[in-house]
Amino acid sequence: MSNLNEGTNPELQACIHCRCPTAKRCTGCLGAPDYDDKPSVSTFYCSFACQKADWPGHRTECRKLQARKSLSRAASLLQDIVYKIRVQTTTLEIKSAHVEGMTVYLNGPLPNPLCTQQMTPFPTHLFKDQAILKSALVYTACMEAMVFLYSFTKELLRDICSEIKEITVSVIKHGLRICFGPAHGLKVNMPQSMYHNVYKVVLKQGEVWAIDPTGAQFGYYEPLCSWKSFQQRISTVDRANELGYIRHKVFYNSAKYPVKFMVSKQAEKEELVKTLEDWLSVWVTLHGGKFNAILQGTEATFESTKNEFLKQLSAHVKKSLARMYMPAEIAKRTEEVEARIAQNQADPISRNEFEGFRKFLVSAMGNPSL
């Protein structure tokens, strides 16, 4: 059973047990999100004695809402993790940005297939609007997010979910569109539907939710939404795979292509993913062995633990990048990259797959940058 708290809204309601007026609510279920037509309603008690007496009746509902609240916190943490990583690891050279109606234009040269392009800090100063900044940060990041988030998601959700899937969907309803390319180049006609990766999770208590950490690129800033309402944004579910499929299978595809900037970007991302996974397991060990303990406590406790975690994560990303770009490390990686490309060029299957991927990119993202 949880504590009693007045929450942020000190309105008076009748104690559910003795009917006397009170502003105190059960903190266990306080602040859980609504689920379709099942709103999250606070339960008021005047005293701990009344709460205790009513517990057998409230327990089931409270636990259900607690799981919802943990999921909502997990989704916000996962989204923030993606933002923190992306803000230090862009590979696009964005020189300017402007908004026309519902389209955000990120202007900059297309990547040169023959060159390598190091991950650099995202040019946040180009964005006055924080929402547009978030959208730009996660532009084409949905697959990468599934890769970076894999171990974080697994640790956060395993106790509350009975099922976690990585879902590839076609998004047809956009709140916003992003276009990347040279400022005065051809305006690309953006396709009606765009591929996108999200999590579909089933809570142990039965509710089905979508976690969309990179939805901001389509104008969806809330990382959690019921699966039913998420379905209104998409036309089809193209693939459903177990958690980890993208991390362990799809992620390595671009390393098979005979294009230098892709292979080198891939080698760098792989290295960063591994160092973050190692860092997470050390962090978890240092903090009592359970990462999902971070989701517990009052809203204020959660916010402060989350922010401290994100601060340490950012510092670690920075440190890892500094090490990765030391001359000796670059030389070592360049050798590996050259060897991989030579192998890829000699392999007709790899060349064919790349051609298929190039066509997919053009149709899926409206960006013929390869």
Ligand SMILES: [Zn+2]
């Ligand atoms: Zn009472």
Ligand SMILES: [Zn+2]
């Ligand atoms: Zn409760």
